[in-house]
Amino acid sequence: MRTVITWLLCSLAAAMPATAAELHAPKDIAAGTDFSITVNGDSHGTFYLIGPATAEKRSVENGSEISIPGTDIEKAGNYQAILCSDECVSTEFYVHAAEADRLSLLVHPSRVPVATTNAISAVAIALDRFHNIVFSHAQVDFSVNSNNGSSASHAQPTNRGIAWIRLTSAAKASSAKISAAVGDTTETRVVEQVASEACNLHIKSYWEANHLVVQTDPVRDCSGNNVPDGTVVSFTKTDRSGKTTVDAPIKKGIAKAEMPVVGNARISVASGVVLGNELNVGGAR
Amino acid sequence: MKRSLRLLLAVAVLFVASGYSAAQSSPSVEFNAANAGPRSVEDLTSQTVPRDYAFAWQNLSQALDENRPGLLDAYFTGFAKSSLEQRIKQQAQSGLHVRYTDHGHKLNVLFYSPNGDLMQIEDDAQLEMQILDGGKVIQSQPLHVRFMVLMTPGADRWMVRDLESTPAPRSGE
Amino acid sequence: MKWTLAIAIFAATIVLVIISWFQSGAIERRRISSADTPDEAVRLLLSRVKSHNWDAAYAQLANSSYVDKDNFIHTFSGDDGSLRTYASLENYDVWPLHSNGRLATVRTKLHYSTAVGPLDDVRDIQVEHEGDAWKVLWSTAALPKLAPQVIPVNYLRWDVINRGAADDWGVQNVDSPRVRIVSMNAVQRPDRIVIVGEIVNEDTVPAYVDVNATLLHADGSAITQENSFDKISHILLPKQVSPYRVDFPGYRLTQIKSVRMDAKSMLVPASADPVIEVTGQKLQKDALGKMVLSGDLVNESGAIVNIPHVLASYYDSNGKVIWVSDGYVDQALLPQTPVSFAVDLPDDIASQAHTYHVVVNSFVNQAS
Structure with a gap:
């Protein structure tokens, strides 16, 4: 009798269709966190995990769960989990970015003329610690500190991971530190606010030995900032001997040139597209 | 007879080659820059971005199919490149490869930075994906994926700096 | 076979010796x-x-x-x-x-x-x-000798540290200098189109500049592209202006609809010295009867300028650039010692030239 019952049970088991395993992944998975995929049915076979930065293959033994270490899902995006024995079953799941932990901060330009409206832009991209863009809303705190003591700040929420602002450059030439902060992370960039075009370019002359020395007054822009040393000032002298030109760089705030003069001479000055005054001088002394 | 065979072989090679090149041709890309801001997309940029994005996908498909990370160099940079390189490295170690059939992309520019050095694009992509273990297909399915893409200008082209799929819509939709 | 080769080599050697003898001027x-x-x-x-x-x-x-x-x-x-x-x-x-x-x-x-x-x-x-x-x-004019002296130079130089290859993308790089093409004029010459004009460095840092020009069809497609090569002062200090010239040999203005100009700039280390004064500039005819712009170059710094390169732009009465010519001076510029130069220009341009401007590129061999 026992043999008959055993035979009947075995026949029944053989006659029943094999039930395929099913995979179930959690709904909410953050990048870099350990989790498990639940297996309903036979979990014996080969397990595949395909994701944005992952292509893993491993054998799994019977069990109700397949554990996935956080290191396998550091990149946010869609993943495919596949389990193959006689046939393959699969599930998809989405890994979202972890908490905002760092920033990419793009600040342009690195040099800007003073008093220029909306000349500076700062774009902050919120990232988690695995460099995934954090698409959920985060608050980015922008702040500006000039080395002349002035400062300002502005909070801006991210939109799809990006927050940005525009700034007008200060009236005084200085370095401005532009910072963006999210959570405990702060990124800082430096923008040099430099003098604008020369304004009221003015020259004067005096004699030294037999040469006429022509020099500018301290060269400043219209806001009173010193035009940086190295800026070229072009002197042009016309007299009986012909025309003489010197492209002299500003050094210590002024530009200077020595010129021989024959008879009466006319001297003019320019810096870039800015013209200065003209001088008429008599012959050599 | 021998000559006919040779001719037949040449035709067959040409046929296979043409099929291969068709498979590797760049996908169709629609580009919409109407919603771009704060900077509006320049005419030249609106031509080069979809062109370069199409080339990027062409290279990506080939790189994932043939497990050749070097193909990513031309149009990928930064996090997108390093992630894909890591995936291809793991594919090669596991004997896997992934074959995409690309049915096209619809690009919608969401953000174009004031300085013109960053573009965030939403890509509505229609793909078919086959995952193969050696020569055996273990998964084959149509995909309707939405990617969030960051592109930045390089020396002579726009490069994909980040390529991240977003949860919705689901595959097969 | 062995002898044939030997004879051929011998004959070739004789021919080469004769050729070199002719070339060396020995026959003359x-x-x-x-x-x-x-x-x-x-x-x-x-x-x-x-x-x-x-x-x-x-x-x-x-x-x-x-x-x-x-x-x-x-x-x-x-x-x-x-x-x-x-x-x-x-x-x-x-x-x-x-x-x-x-x-x-x-x-x-x-x-x-x-x-x-x-x-x-x-x-x-x-x-x-x-x-x-x-x-x-032989003319016995002695080469100039400079008396031993100290020439003070307030050395002014820019060095550049760019973003490193390993730095994150978001790490700010120093921007390229802002440069602007301030004028452009397409001139038809008998055998070519010549694009002339001026470019200015509007920034506060030195720039390495290059100008590219593309000739375009009516539909906007490119016909050909050229760049300014050495017809420009490549290193421009802040607010410095350089003439440029781009030549398209074999093209005529009637073949083109427009010209696309493109100025490229790079941030480079540079020095504000040497300053070279250009004195006695005059438009006149040279010994061969050709129109030239001549003058003297005076190196105001204390270091030798090995190879000076003169670039001149010519303007009509409206201030429009009508021509750019250039020439290398084959003499080094010793400190404070005038060296004459002359750059030629076509006679028809000379008759229209109302004024002109000269800039000097200086190439300094660090080892000299």
């Missing part, structure tokens, strides 16, 4: 071993200079006892790392100007090949009848 020297006419005397001298036979050339001077041999050699071979030290005398033209039977003047045009292309030098050489032959009376 043999023909005019003693100069019966003034121009023969000059040809003989120049053929010896060409073959670097300095002793023989020096011995042919009528006034060799007054001429320093090193100075004579440096006249042709250059010194102080000047362009002529990278040049060789390729050819020369000689024609007599006048003669009174005892003294004669012969004009020569020396054609040098140099690292930057061909260079011509026109000289009037005095020749003296001595005994039964003519000999060259």
Whole structure:
């Protein structure tokens, strides 16, 4: 009798269709966190995990769960989990970015003329610690500190991971530190606010030995900032001997040139597209 | 007879080659820059971005199919490149490869930075994906994926700096 | 077979020796071993200079006892790392100007090949009848020597540290300098289209600049593209202006609809020195009757400028740039020592040129 019952049970088991395993992944998975995929049915076979930065293959033994270490899902995006024995079953799941932990901060330009409206832009991209863009809303705190003591700040929420602002450059030439902060992370960039075009370019002359020395007054822009040393000032002298030109760089705030003069001479000055005054001088002394 | 065979072989090679090149041709890309801001997309940029994005996908498909990370160099940079390189490295170690059939992309520019050095694009992509273990297909399915893409200008082209799929819509939709 | 090869090599060697003998000017020297006419005397001298036979050339001077041999050699071979030290005398033209039977003047045009292309030098050489032959009376103008002194220079220089390859993308790089093309003019010449104009560095840092021009069809498609190559001052200090010129040989203005200009700039380390003064600028005819803009270059710094390059832009009465010409000076600029230059311009342009502006590129060999 026992043999008959055993035979009947075995026949029944053989006659029943094999039930395929099913995979179930959690709904909410953050990048870099350990989790498990639940297996309903036979979990014996080969397990595949395909994701944005992952292509893993491993054998799994019977069990109700397949554990996935956080290191396998550091990149946010869609993943495919596949389990193959006689046939393959699969599930998809989405890994979202972890908490905002760092920033990419793009600040342009690195040099800007003073008093220029909306000349500076700062774009902050919120990232988690695995460099995934954090698409959920985060608050980015922008702040500006000039080395002349002035400062300002502005909070801006991210939109799809990006927050940005525009700034007008200060009236005084200085370095401005532009910072963006999210959570405990702060990124800082430096923008040099430099003098604008020369304004009221003015020259004067005096004699030294037999040469006429022509020099500018301290060269400043219209806001009173010193035009940086190295800026070229072009002197042009016309007299009986012909025309003489010197492209002299500003050094210590002024530009200077020595010129021989024959008879009466006319001297003019320019810096870039800015013209200065003209001088008429008599012959050599 | 021998000559006919040779001719037949040449035709067959040409046929296979043409099929291969068709498979590797760049996908169709629609580009919409109407919603771009704060900077509006320049005419030249609106031509080069979809062109370069199409080339990027062409290279990506080939790189994932043939497990050749070097193909990513031309149009990928930064996090997108390093992630894909890591995936291809793991594919090669596991004997896997992934074959995409690309049915096209619809690009919608969401953000174009004031300085013109960053573009965030939403890509509505229609793909078919086959995952193969050696020569055996273990998964084959149509995909309707939405990617969030960051592109930045390089020396002579726009490069994909980040390529991240977003949860919705689901595959097969 | 073995003998055939040996004979062929021998024959080839003989042919090459004959060719080099011809090229060295030996046949000419043999023909005019003693100069019966003034121009023969000059040809003989120049053929010896060409073959670097300095002793023989020096011995042919009528006034060799007054001429320093090193100075004579440096006249042709250059010194102080000047362009002529990278040049060789390729050819020369000689024609007599006048003669009174005892003294004669012969004009020569020396054609040098140099690292930057061909260079011509026109000289009037005095020749003296001595005994039964003519000999060259070499001009004994001494090379300038500068007195020992200290020339103070407030050294001003920019160095650049760019973003490293390993830095994150978001790490800010220093921006390229802002440059602007301030004028552009397309000029039709008999054999080409020439694009001329000026570019300014509007930034507060030095810029390495290059100008590209593309000729366009009516539908906007490109016909061809060229760049300014050396017809520009590549390093521009803040607010410095440079002329540029782009040539399209073989094209006519009627073939094109428009021109697309593109100025590229890079941030580079640079020095504000040397300052070069350009004095005595005049538009005049040279010894060959060609219109030239000539003047003197004076190096105001204390370091030698090895290869000066002069760029001149010419303006019409409305201030529009109508031409740009350039020329290399084959002499080094010693501190405070004037060196003359001349750049030519077409006669029809010269008649329209109302004013002009000269800039000087300076190439300094750090080792000199």
